[in-house]
Amino acid sequence: MPNSKLIWTGRALMLGLAGFALYYPYRLYLYYSHMAFSGDAAWQGIWMVDDTALIPFSWRLFYVSLYLPTVLATFVMIVAAMWLTMLLMQGRFFEAATVRALFVAGLSACLAGTLSSLAIPFDAWLLTAWNTDLPRRPIQLIFDSGEIGNALTGMGMMLMAYVLKTAADKHRENAEIV
Amino acid sequence: MTQDHTPSHIRIGATVLMVLVSAQTLNFGYCAYGRAIQFCFTEPARWNTHWRVDPGTMIETGTRIGYFAIWGFIISASMACFLVGLFLLNRVRRGLVFTETTANGIRALGLTLGFTMLIDQVFQAFDPWLITRFNAEPHPVRWVYDPSDIKSLVMAAILFLFGWVMRESIAVERENREFV
Numbered sequence: 001m002p003n004s005k006l007i008w009t010g011r012a013l014m015l016g017l018a019g020f021a022l023y024y025p026y027r028l029y030l031y032y033s034h035m036a037f038s039g040d041a042a043w044q045g046i047w048m049v050d051d052t053a054l055i056p057f058s059w060r061l062f063y064v065s066l067y068l069p070t071v072l073a074t075f076v077m078i079v080a081a082m083w084l085t086m087l088l089m090q091g092r093f094f095e096a097a098t099v100r101a102l103f104v105a106g107l108s109a110c111l112a113g114t115l116s117s118l119a120i121p122f123d124a125w126l127l128t129a130w131n132t133d134l135p136r137r138p139i140q141l142i143f144d145s146g147e148i149g150n151a152l153t154g155m156g157m158m159l160m161a162y163v164l165k166t167a168a169d170k171h172r173e174n175a176e177i178v
Numbered sequence: 179m180t181q182d183h184t185p186s187h188i189r190i191g192a193t194v195l196m197v198l199v200s201a202q203t204l205n206f207g208y209c210a211y212g213r214a215i216q217f218c219f220t221e222p223a224r225w226n227t228h229w230r231v232d233p234g235t236m237i238e239t240g241t242r243i244g245y246f247a248i249w250g251f252i253i254s255a256s257m258a259c260f261l262v263g264l265f266l267l268n269r270v271r272r273g274l275v276f277t278e279t280t281a282n283g284i285r286a287l288g289l290t291l292g293f294t295m296l297i298d299q300v301f302q303a304f305d306p307w308l309i310t311r312f313n314a315e316p317h318p319v320r321w322v323y324d325p326s327d328i329k330s331l332v333m334a335a336i337l338f339l340f341g342w343v344m345r346e347s348i349a350v351e352r353e354n355r356e357f358v
Contacts, residue, residue, distance in 0.1 A: 153291075
């Protein structure tokens with residue numbers, strides 16, 4: 001049975017994760033609904049976009065949809081993190097459910113980081129495609145080191161899940177022998 | 179799982195990931211430090227002509243040094259996270275997986291990553307104010323929502339808790355083995 005310090009730490013983390021699970025979709029809704037449905041003014045307020053640029057609705061929707069896969073992957077990651085925290089608080093380390101939760105958290109983190117990194121080079125190009133006065137920016141080979149770090153950490157967590165799976169199988173065999 | 183019994187595909191996976199992380203560590207260090215040095219010292223016009231800065235504004239050397247010191251600290255903390263990650267991957271590659279050192283290493287990675295992301299979040303609130311400090315109307319200090327940092331914080335929390343439980347489980351396993 002896990003000690004009380006671990007349980008209280010787990011509860012504090014669950015609270016933080018639950019808060020982010022609510023705040024993240026709220027912020028996304030604010031930003032993406034603003035970018036997609038608030039007309040040209042939402043885009044014209046961005047510093048690299050012309051004050052008079054007219055952005056077709058289909059283009060605005062396309063811009064928003066570019067980030068949807070990242071959003072979904074991040075949300076799955078948050079839910080998997082909460083699930084894993086709950087299992088660890090119960091002391092369920094060498095169990096199949098823990099392996100699954102860790103793997104899903106790692107996979108979704110890796111996907112979120114990778115998909116975001118793939119979308120970023122297109123961001124400035126999409127925003128400035130309808131400029132007439134300010135320069136139109138090309139598709140640039142730029143990376144967010146934070147997202148790449150997230151992708152690599154996700155890969156590390158998937159590797160940890162695979163190691164844990166092997167150990168969990170051995171743990172079960174030993175328990176049966178005992 | 180003893181050193182000799184770690185499956186070879188886990189060791190290969192760890193090796194491949196070590197190569198990727200090493201490449202990113204070098205790339206990140208070179209680019210991040212380089213950008214900070216250019217912005218603060220070697221290409222001072224970048225700051226003077228920043229889109230947030232009023233035209234013709236002169237930036238004091240003390241402010242440049244302070245800005246570089248803060249960013250340098252955050253970049254160094256990020257590099258420390260990468261190095262701890264490499265240390266852990268090396269242990270997996272060598273088959274030293276279920277040991278207290280590895281468990282403590284995972285906890286340390288969670289703590290380092292969490293600390294780095296927290297100070298990054300704090301400094302991002304001050305960053306626009308520092309850049310525009312010499313404007314007629316400096317940008318206010320305001321929290322900036324960065325989902326990338328918060329995602330990293332989530333993973334730091336998972337790693338910290340996982341390393342903690344792993345250490346406790348290793349201790350219990352050792353007691354059971356001695357009992358048997």
